[in-house]
Amino acid sequence: MKKNLKSAVLAAAAAGLSLMTVATATQAVAATAPLSQARIVTHFDLAQGQMPENAVIEPNGSVDVTFAAARQVARIDRGGATQILTTLPAPSDGGVHTPVLGFPLTTGLVRTDDGTLYVLYATGTADLTGLWRLKPGHRAPERIAALPADGLPNGLAFDPRSRAFYITDSVLGTVWRVPANGGRATAWSTAPELAAQGFLGANGARVHEGALWVTNLDQGTVLSLPLRGGHRASTPTLRATGLEGIDDFAFTGRGNEILAALNGPGTVVRIADDGTHTTVLDSSDGLQNPTSVAIRGKDVYVPSAAYLTATDPNLLHARLNRHGH
Numbered sequence: 229m230k231k232n233l234k235s236a237v238l239a240a241a242a243a244g245l246s247l248m249t250v251a252t253a254t255q256a257v258a259a260t261a262p263l264s265q266a267r268i269v270t271h272f273d274l275a276q277g278q279m280p281e282n283a284v285i286e287p288n289g290s291v292d293v294t295f296a297a298a299r300q301v302a303r304i305d306r307g308g309a310t311q312i313l314t315t316l317p318a319p320s321d322g323g324v325h326t327p328v329l330g331f332p333l334t335t336g337l338v339r340t341d342d343g344t345l346y347v348l349y350a351t352g353t354a355d356l357t358g359l360w361r362l363k364p365g366h367r368a369p370e371r372i373a374a375l376p377a378d379g380l381p382n383g384l385a386f387d388p389r390s391r392a393f394y395i396t397d398s399v400l401g402t403v404w405r406v407p408a409n410g411g412r413a414t415a416w417s418t419a420p421e422l423a424a425q426g427f428l429g430a431n432g433a434r435v436h437e438g439a440l441w442v443t444n445l446d447q448g449t450v451l452s453l454p455l456r457g458g459h460r461a462s463t464p465t466l467r468a469t470g471l472e473g474i475d476d477f478a479f480t481g482r483g484n485e486i487l488a489a490l491n492g493p494g495t496v497v498r499i500a501d502d503g504t505h506t507t508v509l510d511s512s513d514g515l516q517n518p519t520s521v522a523i524r525g526k527d528v529y530v531p532s533a534a535y536l537t538a539t540d541p542n543l544l545h546a547r548l549n550r551h552g553h
Contacts, residue, residue: 259546260508262480262498263487263528266546268514270308278302278310279541280531282337282384282476284345285524291543293531294334294347296519301334301347301362301369304543314362314369316349325352327380327399328428332356336384336395336433336476346372348381348395357381358413359393359406372410376400383433383476385440387455394440396422396430403430403442403453403461417461421451432476432520436484441467443474443488450474450486450499468503476520478528480548489518489530494537496521496530509546516540523548 259266272278277297284292291304292313299316316334323332327350336348343364349371351357358381359373375381375395381404383396391408394416401423405416422430425446432443439452442464448471451464467484473492477499480487486499487508494517496509509515509530516534523529526548534541 259513260498260506262549263496263508263546264549266509266513266544268542269545270304270310270543272310272541272543274534274538274541279533279535280519280543281333281335281533282520283522283529283531283543284337284339285522285527285529286339289527291522291529292337292339292345293543294337296333296335296533297331299332299334299349301337301345313345314367316347316360316369317356319351319353319356321353323351323353325377326350327352327378329380335380335382338384338386338393340386346384346386346393348375348384350380350382351377353377359384359395359410361410373406373413375404375413380428382428382431383442385433385435387435387440390455394433394435396433396442398428398431398445399424401429403433403440405459414459416459417453417464419453419461419464421447421449421464421466423447431474432488434477434479436479441477441479441486443471443477445474445491448472448474450477450488450503468499468505471497471499471505475518478521478523480523480550482550487521487523487528489520491517491519491533492536494518494532509544513546514540514542514544516542518544526550 280293281296332351345362354377358375379397380399382398393406395404403417404413450468453461475491477488497505516532516537530544
């Protein structure tokens, strides 16, 4: 899966892409508790590099996404219309030196309470790779922290208590820490549990109950690292295993219960507190290599990048039943 996924991502980003998607809603047939009423709310243009990688839900119900191969942040309103909020500057070499993938890509996305969006950008160049900020009403983003050009910043989480961002690097097997206002990135954890094993390691990131939770795509794991205010993390705790191709994820609001996107298998799974997992969404619901999960109230959104299927990048919505199991 790993080698095929890399090849597919490269192919999907190539200039010769000609596949187009059909903008019709798809009603789900297989959503499983705690999810129901799953449907595709919008389809994206693969030929334009609109492969959604990460998502956050705005208070008004619209959804912000990063388009991995388009260098863009976009907003999808409740009616399914897409608005491009910003396009990050292209590297002078075209991004051919971006580690592993060979093209510039936008990855992690966070929204703070004031409406500011923060996005990760990997280009393989020192002048652009890092954490970028997009203020409300602005179209020009600004880089607020540089990250190593030989790394691949991927997952992004914000801890309001310590006023810091935590960034997973899928190539360097590192979690970086950056102050809320930007500045120098410091290596917060380089634990072996974060390392890649052939493709991409540390991936998704979320702050939950005083800890940073992280996935590892190659190792198929979920980890947690306590946030104790220090500049170095302690040893990670293994929370779940056997999750092939796990990408980003979200907590449902019921303890440590997680909904996670499994990219290669094309599913979303529910991970219970004891680490066991069950499939709650799959290709019959319209998923095509899902990349992340965003939850706000009873709304669940899942972006699919179609890295392997190369057919229909889309955004799925489902209802979260908080009393279901």
